[in-house]
Amino acid sequence: MIRFVVAPDRKLVPDLAATLPGRGIWLSASADVLETARAQGGLGRAFARAARGPVIVPPDLPAVLEAALIRRISELLGLARRAGQAVAGFDKAREWLRTGRGRLILQASDGSAAERARFLGAAGESVVVLDPLPAAALGRVFGRDHVVHVAIAPGRLGERLAVEAARLGGLRRDGCGGKTRADKQTHSDGANG
Numbered sequence: 001m002i003r004f005v006v007a008p009d010r011k012l013v014p015d016l017a018a019t020l021p022g023r024g025i026w027l028s029a030s031a032d033v034l035e036t037a038r039a040q041g042g043l044g045r046a047f048a049r050a051a052r053g054p055v056i057v058p059p060d061l062p063a064v065l066e067a068a069l070i071r072r073i074s075e076l077l078g079l080a081r082r083a084g085q086a087v088a089g090f091d092k093a094r095e096w097l098r099t100g101r102g103r104l105i106l107q108a109s110d111g112s113a114a115e116r117a118r119f120l121g122a123a124g125e126s127v128v129v130l131d132p133l134p135a136a137a138l139g140r141v142f143g144r145d146h147v148v149h150v151a152i153a154p155g156r157l158g159e160r161l162a163v164e165a166a167r168l169g170g171l172r173r174d175g176c177g178g179k180t181r182a183d184k185q186t187h188s189d190g191a192n193g
Contacts, residue, residue, distance in 0.1 A: 001026045002065065002167060004047070011056045012047055014065055016072050016164070025050040029170035034062050062171060069168040073132050076161050077106070077141045077150070085153040088142040093151035094119060097127065102151030104128045104158045106165070108135035111148040119149050132165035 003015040005022040013020065025047055027033065047055040058064055080086035087093055087102075096102030097119075107116050109131040120129060135146035142150075152158045 002029045006047075006051045006053070006055055009056075010054055012058065012061070014068055016068055016167075023051060029167040031062065031171050034065075034171070066168065066171055069164055069171065070133065070137065073161060073164045073168065074137060074141055076157055076164060077138070077152075080152055080157040080161065081141060083157065085155060085157055086150055088138065088144070088147040088150045090115075090119060090149050093149040096151035096153070101153055102127070103154040104130070104152040104162055106133070106138065106150040106152065106161070107131045108133065108138055108146070108148040110134045115148065128162055130162065130165040130169070132168050 003018045003020075004012050004025045004027065005015050005020045006025070007013050012025075015024065018024070047057055077086060081088075087096055093102060093105065097105065103126065105120070105127055107119070107129060111131075116131075135148050138147040138150060139145050141147075152161060
């Protein structure tokens with residue numbers, strides 16, 4: 001789920017951290033929910049109904065959300081790296097995986113399938129594997145040209161990374177479990193403002 005708030009100028013603003021003041025409106029992080037609502041002209045109506053007033057929905061909302069989630073994942077990964085909770089590279093990440101220190105694995109979405117499978121040969125059942133970013137984006141976080149394998153230690157940063165990567169994955173492909181009506185995926189958190 002992704003939280004949105006309505007700015008004073010009635011524009012819809014994504015609130016990925018769920019900390020902005022105002023009435024929160026939640027929408028499933030799913031590409032088909034956004035696309036179905038937009039195709040039926042219902043996204044603005046659904047948000048207006050939840051906001052109890054008119055709302056200006058950006059026409060490029062899916063692209064704005066994807067860019068914001070990519071930025072957020074990169075920022076969280078940078079925090080994990082600086083805190084010593086993330087390592088990059090085949091050997092370092094595999095060592096964390098082998099010793100049980102790495103519980104979350106991020107792999108480059110454009111990495112070789114064979115290399116990714118070879119890396120995961122040491123992965124246990126409790127390891128979560130996600131592929132939210134391409135190798136160049138992962139590399140920028142670690143000051144390299146590209147990175148294919150990143151291991152992240154258990155903890156709050158790892159949990160946040162997993163949530164944000166799952167939301168990004170939902171926007172990129174159908175992950176909503178068959179829901180199709182935008183008005184059923186949109187609800188308000190009841191905060192005044």
